[in-house]
Amino acid sequence: MLERQKWKLIIPFVGPGLILYSVFVMYPSLRGIYVSFFKWTGLTMNMKFVGLANFAKLWRELTDPQDFYLVRLYLSHNVFLFVVSLFTIFAALVVAALINNKPRGHNAFRVTYFFPNVLSTVAIAVLWSMILNPSFGLLNNVLRFIGLEALALPWLSMQMDAPIFKLGLYSVGFISLWASLGWFMILFLASIQNIPIELIEAARMDGATKTRVFWSVTVPLIWETVRTVSVFAVIGALNGFALNYVLFERVPNKHADLILTYYYYQAFTNYNWGYAAALVVGIFLVSLAATIATYRFIGRETVTY
Amino acid sequence: MTTDNAASLARERAARLAAVRPPLTVGAILGKIGWVIAQALLWLFFVSVVFPMIWTLVTSFKTSAELYGAPWALPAKMQWDNYVRAWVKVQVGTYILNSVIVSAASLICIMGLGAMIAYALARYNFRGNRVVYFYFIAAMMIPGWLSFIPAWFLHRSIGTMGTRAGLIIQYTASSLPFTVFFLQAFFKTLPKELEESAVIDGASLYAVFFRIMLPLAQSGMLTVSIFNFLGVWNEYFWALITISRNELKTLPLGMANLYEVAYYVTDWGAMFAGFIIMLVPTFVVYAIFQNRLAQGITVGALRG
Numbered sequence: 243m244l245e246r247q248k249w250k251l252i253i254p255f256v257g258p259g260l261i262l263y264s265v266f267v268m269y270p271s272l273r274g275i276y277v278s279f280f281k282w283t284g285l286t287m288n289m290k291f292v293g294l295a296n297f298a299k300l301w302r303e304l305t306d307p308q309d310f311y312l313v314r315l316y317l318s319h320n321v322f323l324f325v326v327s328l329f330t331i332f333a334a335l336v337v338a339a340l341i342n343n344k345p346r347g348h349n350a351f352r353v354t355y356f357f358p359n360v361l362s363t364v365a366i367a368v369l370w371s372m373i374l375n376p377s378f379g380l381l382n383n384v385l386r387f388i389g390l391e392a393l394a395l396p397w398l399s400m401q402m403d404a405p406i407f408k409l410g411l412y413s414v415g416f417i418s419l420w421a422s423l424g425w426f427m428i429l430f431l432a433s434i435q436n437i438p439i440e441l442i443e444a445a446r447m448d449g450a451t452k453t454r455v456f457w458s459v460t461v462p463l464i465w466e467t468v469r470t471v472s473v474f475a476v477i478g479a480l481n482g483f484a485l486n487y488v489l490f491e492r493v494p495n496k497h498a499d500l501i502l503t504y505y506y507y508q509a510f511t512n513y514n515w516g517y518a519a520a521l522v523v524g525i526f527l528v529s530l531a532a533t534i535a536t537y538r539f540i541g542r543e544t545v546t547y
Numbered sequence: 548m549t550t551d552n553a554a555s556l557a558r559e560r561a562a563r564l565a566a567v568r569p570p571l572t573v574g575a576i577l578g579k580i581g582w583v584i585a586q587a588l589l590w591l592f593f594v595s596v597v598f599p600m601i602w603t604l605v606t607s608f609k610t611s612a613e614l615y616g617a618p619w620a621l622p623a624k625m626q627w628d629n630y631v632r633a634w635v636k637v638q639v640g641t642y643i644l645n646s647v648i649v650s651a652a653s654l655i656c657i658m659g660l661g662a663m664i665a666y667a668l669a670r671y672n673f674r675g676n677r678v679v680y681f682y683f684i685a686a687m688m689i690p691g692w693l694s695f696i697p698a699w700f701l702h703r704s705i706g707t708m709g710t711r712a713g714l715i716i717q718y719t720a721s722s723l724p725f726t727v728f729f730l731q732a733f734f735k736t737l738p739k740e741l742e743e744s745a746v747i748d749g750a751s752l753y754a755v756f757f758r759i760m761l762p763l764a765q766s767g768m769l770t771v772s773i774f775n776f777l778g779v780w781n782e783y784f785w786a787l788i789t790i791s792r793n794e795l796k797t798l799p800l801g802m803a804n805l806y807e808v809a810y811y812v813t814d815w816g817a818m819f820a821g822f823i824i825m826l827v828p829t830f831v832v833y834a835i836f837q838n839r840l841a842q843g844i845t846v847g848a849l850r851g
Binding site: 262 | 574578581585586589590592593595596597598599602603614615618619660661663664666667668671673679682683685686688689690692693694695696697698700701716717719720721723724727752753756777780781782783784788798799800802803805806807810815818819822825826829832833837840841844845
């Protein structure tokens with residue numbers, strides 16, 4: 243093919259998309275990093291270069307032993323969500339193994355479990371705020387129906403200052419589990435079904451129980467997927483925002499809010515755009531580090547077959 | 548290995564598999580109990596997804612008094628008026644229309660631009676091919692949060708702030724990385740012979756793409772389209788920070804709105820009805836494409 247003729251296709255095919263992507267995705271992303279080195283209210287064009295001051299402030303708020311800054315509190319909520327997602331991974335593994343045995347109704351399980359993943363976060367938040375409504379909500383009605391009247395709590399709005407008793411946050415954790423279990427399960431199920439049946443049969447013939455085979459043969463063979471899903475879990479736990487924002491009716495809630503809620507209020511309420519940008523750069527760096535660490539930390543030799 | 552040999556091996560294997568059936572020990576009994584508990588949990592989770600949906604649907608036909616007073620009763624009289632109020636007063640129809648316009652336009656742009664880029668990258672060897680490819684993929688690692696604020700100012704300065712065009716442009720640009728990533732790999736799996744023979748027959752390079760490659764790539768295009776559709780249809784944050792006029796709001800904004808409006812005027816009937824109407828499109832897409840979605844997710848996440 244002639245060199246010149248080739249470019250006649252490449253330029254019109256790649257060009258428009260490349261420009262659009264550069265202008266509306268790449269430029270703003272790099273600009274976001276740039277802004278994090280400035281003090282800027284966003285209201286005027288007046289930006290003051292402050293070097294690493296925004297990052298220093300972020301670091302101080304995270305590490306200062308005296309004051310209890312909101313960043314640290316909110317970040318601890320993200321950590322809680324991460325722990326929940328580790329449990330979700332474990333539960334999804336077990337569910338995938340169970341469904342792989344094709345119990346009665348396994349197709350119905352597969353289809354329904356995955357359904358929450360196609361709902362928007364807003365739909366999930368609205369649905370659950372109806373379910374958890376203290377007076378007419380489905381959950382409290384069920385609890386009253388089976389005689390557990392005392393447990394019919396205001397799941398989202400109950401606020402106690404004991405640091406351990408954060409009902410709103412626990413509700414967010416459960417909803418996250420509900421929403422992501424099906425996704426993880428589908429990924430695990432697909433990898434389990436890729437394992438050659440001979441390997442499982444061989445272990446069974448050697449007298450291992452099904453449970454034993456699962457943990458000693460199946461899980462090591464799908465370890466790659468476990469790792470990928472763990473990365474999703476880290477990124478998911480750091481990026482929570484919309485669920486909280488809608489669930490708590492756009493009101494700051496220091497018992498359940500997340501790091502990105504803090505970003506939102508810094509940017510859109512306090513007009514602290516430079517600091518907000520630094521916060522996001524921080525989140526980006528942490529998720530990058532966590533991704534690398536996940537590959538290192540659970541980088542057990544991948545078993546090939 | 549002879550077939551005879553293989554058959555006897557298979558028989559032997561079956562016999563050994565049968566022989567390891569465990570005797571009824573304490574462990575076996577515990578295993579049985581565990582199986583029952585596991586089954587119960589599977590059903591419990593199943594109910595936690597299905598039951599709220601049924602409850603929402605049933606409640607959408609009730610009056611507010613019934614919602615509080617008779618939570619377990621079926622509606623005494625079907626309150627179709629709830630749906631009328633949701634449509635007229637909360638303007639659910641407007642939100643759906645906006646979402647349909649924005650999603651359709653974005654999808655056409657994403658798939659058109661994405662397929663052309665992916666095809667050029669998959670089929671043409673040119674200087675900088677890899678660089679351009681990785682440049683496109685890079686944004687899959689960068690969180691959108693980084694670009695939202697600068698993009699907000701950018702749209703304000705070019706006048707697309709708070710318009711449908713602003714949404715469509717931003718959705719198209721930010722969906723390109725995944726689309727290019729997925730389709731480039733897909734085009735590479737397609738056979739080259741058809742293209743080559745078409746070129747020999749004198750077809751232009753563009754005709755090869757539009758007449759031969761695009762129809763061949765239908766399956767991959769459909770999978771990516773479903774993902775992009777769900778992504779755009781469900782997008783919340785960008786719409787939240789740019790769209791302020793009610794008549795331009797998309798579904799996720801409308802849904803959050805619906806919830807707030809219902810809260811202040813305590814019109815729960817309209818709220819439940821509006822919620823159901825807004826879920827119908829998602830239900831339909833899920834019902835039709837459920838299998839393809841599950842496959843696509845696996846390919847996207849695991850081979851990637």
